[in-house]
Amino acid sequence: APALGEHGQAYLDAVKKEGWIITSTMLHFEHEDYTTLDTIKVTGGVAPDAQWPLILDHFTRAAKITSELNVKYLQMHVGFLNHHDAVYAKKFMARVRALADIAAANNIVLIMETGQESAEEMLQFIESLNHPGLALNIDPANLILYNTDEPVSAVKKIARYVRQVHAKDARRTTTPGTWGQEVPWGEGEVNTDAFLRALDEVGFCGVIAVEREAGIQRA
Numbered sequence: 001a002p003a004l005g006e007h008g009q010a011y012l013d014a015v016k017k018e019g020w021i022i023t024s025t026m027l028h029f030e031h032e033d034y035t036t037l038d039t040i041k042v043t044g045g046v047a048p049d050a051q052w053p054l055i056l057d058h059f060t061r062a063a064k065i066t067s068e069l070n071v072k073y074l075q076m077h078v079g080f081l082n083h084h085d086a087v088y089a090k091k092f093m094a095r096v097r098a099l100a101d102i103a104a105a106n107n108i109v110l111i112m113e114t115g116q117e118s119a120e121e122m123l124q125f126i127e128s129l130n131h132p133g134l135a136l137n138i139d140p141a142n143l144i145l146y147n148t149d150e151p152v153s154a155v156k157k158i159a160r161y162v163r164q165v166h167a168k169d170a171r172r173t174t175t176p177g178t179w180g181q182e183v184p185w186g187e188g189e190v191n192t193d194a195f196l197r198a199l200d201e202v203g204f205c206g207v208i209a210v211e212r213e214a215g216i217q218r219a
Helices: 005-018 037-043 052-068 086-105 119-129 140-145 151-161 192-201
Strands: 073-076 109-113 134-138 162-167 169-171 181-183 207-210
Touching: 052 073, 052 086, 073 162, 086 109, 086 119, 086 134, 109 162, 119 134, 119 151, 134 151, 140 151, 140 162, 140 169, 140 181, 151 162, 151 192
Parallel strands: 073 109, 109 134, 134 162, 162 207
Antiparallel strands: 169 181
């Protein structure tokens, strides 16, 4: 039976009726705790050992659904990179490679969403894996929210791996170790005009997806 199930077919019917184009699917997990930077660091993405079998199962099913939707990309936060802990780094890389293998087997690409690390760290990671089933999404606001990098310079560093962009803006925290604040596009510290120009300069021709996760008037 199709992995989409009954509700999935209703969704596909709506897609066809409305003439929508699905550019990517996205996956997150119930065990991920975004309460603080510290909680998401240990619960985010593929990092938790206890949840790894569940993550693998969910990703396998999500990859199948994405393929059935004829969508090329499945997107997720894979978790925090840590190049300084050799044991963790080896485990983390093996798990992301396993997900990329599943993606490739389903003729899709896993897009890792950025922000929890600097562009340099992400570049080092994706080039070390060198996997055809792996690419990047860049979310400029996440770089501000996590206080890890500057969006304009970051996109220039990782441009050749970027397949999708999130239009989202934020302001940096004034209290180290805490979240920044997400704000409407153009009202934060992304420097949105310069960021869009940078995308143009690097020849980006993929999808820019509006993402708004905070505020009482998200539209």
